[in-house]
Amino acid sequence: MNDTIAAIATAYGEGGIGIIRISGPEAREILSGIFDGKIQNRRLSYGHVYDGEQIIDEVMAVYMKAPASYTAEDVVEINCHGSMVSLLKTLRLVLKKGARMAEPGEFTKRAFLNGRLDLSQAEAVIDVVKAKSDRSFDVAVSQLEGSLSAEIGNIRKDILDLLVDVTVNIDYPDEDIEQMTYEKLESCLCIIKEKIEKLLRGSQAGRMIREGIRVAIVGKPNVGKSSLMNGLLRESRAIVTEIPGTTRDTIEESVSIRNLPVYLIDTAGIRDTDDTVEKIGIEKSKEAFNSADFIIFIVDGSEPLTEEDEEIMSYLEGRKSLVLINKQDIGNRVNSRDLADRLPNSDIIETALIRGEGISEIEDKIEELVYGGQVSQSESVMVNNVRHIDLLRKAGQAIDDAKAMAARQEALDIIEIDIRNAFDNLGEIIGETVSDEILTEVFSRFCLGK
DSSP states (O other), rough: OOSSSEEEEEEESOEEEEEEEEETHHHHHHHHHHHHHHOOOOOEEEEEEEOOSEEEEEEEEEEEESSSSSSSOOOEEEEEOOOHHHHHHHHHHHTTOOOOEOTTTHHHHHHHHTTSSOOHHHHHHHHHOOOSHHHHHHHHHHHTTTHHHHHHHHHHHHHHHHHHHHHHHHHHSSSSSSOOHHHHHHHHHHHHHHHHHHHHHHHHHHHHHHHHHEHHHOOOOOHHHHHHHHHHHHHSSSOOSTTTTTOOOOOEEEEEEEEEEEEEEEOOOOOOOOOOHHHHHHHHHHHHHHHHHHHEEETTSSSOHHHHHHHHHHTTTOOOEEEEOOOTTTOSOOHHHHHHHTTTTTTEOBBBBGGGHHHHHHHHHHHHHTTTTTTTTTOOOOOOOOHHHHHHHHHHHHHHHHHHHHHTOOOHHHHHHHHHHHHEEEEEEEEOOOOOHHHHHTTTOOOTTT
16 A cells, blocks of 8 residues: 556557556656656646657646545546557556556555445446446446445444443443343344345345346247347347248347346257257257246247147246247237146237337336336345345344344343344445455456556
8 A cells, every 4th residue: 555556547459548547655756757747736737758768648647636536545647549559658657667567456445445435335336337238337326426335334323223232231230221121122123124124125136237137038949039039139130030940059149128238048949959050059048048037938829839839838837937929920829828827937928029019018027027026226225246145144144143032032142242243244345344355356356457
């Protein structure tokens, strides 16, 4: 924390502008040694970067005095032309003047260690950078602004108030203080647990919004899988023919559906075949089936169900799926009643995908899968980080253990241990109680320059 770090802060490749970021006590001195423009606090200045003999680039540079900067240290940002030659030459000059190369995520790590961000806000930075849809971006920005931190802080305050009451009753049992009854203790623990559960209820939706939903499109050959893929993508990405087996490998595409990031996997038709290449595609289809969050199973409604349809339906037992009875425009040999009893966990829609009929209803079902009636799109706080979800569950379990002991009226000093564990688990989310190993693991996920 006493040295000065530097890195390229923009994506590698050609662009209009590329930025070199410098942070640390020598940031201003390094800038003054390579920049011929006027340096003023928080003012963008025009000038040239030079190495003492020749000009390297025409730039705009800004100096931000601590603590009013991203890292809460002295920070310099040099806006070069977006040529990798210019950026690398400028960076080498900065390193020659005394800075060292920053590690991945080190700028944000310094912002955390200097108290400008808590750990959940720091993790939200990378979510903002990697957002795949408007909704995932909005959730990440909300967390960066401190929405989750505030909720966790409120719960920890409730736990701390309870810990104070419990500790006072343990240490001063004979003093004239309000006695902590087991009924009051249980009531307080129930309120805390409900607040934790409220955050966890939206965690599945939050994870899908952050990471995306993997949707596998399955069915026997020539039922309309590629037509569905093209309909959801709004373009002809997959080949559509009347020849069974046209799709011989899995095709993956990402698309935003109702502001949700979705990965569509168009699979090879599952059937018995002697074609070696097609067999490989079918095995990949089965792998995609097993790893998907959601299955869309398509049957050809213009002809009776076949053994291949029956085999695929056997795989759907217990899986969240949507069944499409396709080709309603050319026949109606299969209807919803035929499949409702066979697949009670599945929603069924009758479609004519080649004509685009049913696409909107399918998008409705994908959106419903994410929000599930438990959270709304306008939910202000949504937990979407696996580490946070795990810690919330641990805190909830600790509160449950404390409640069970309170119901048995066990000693308060034993119950206090579980309450304190819940307090510490929640503290790990915002970085109040966290090990160096966790910090290293969290910031290693960041890109260089952030």
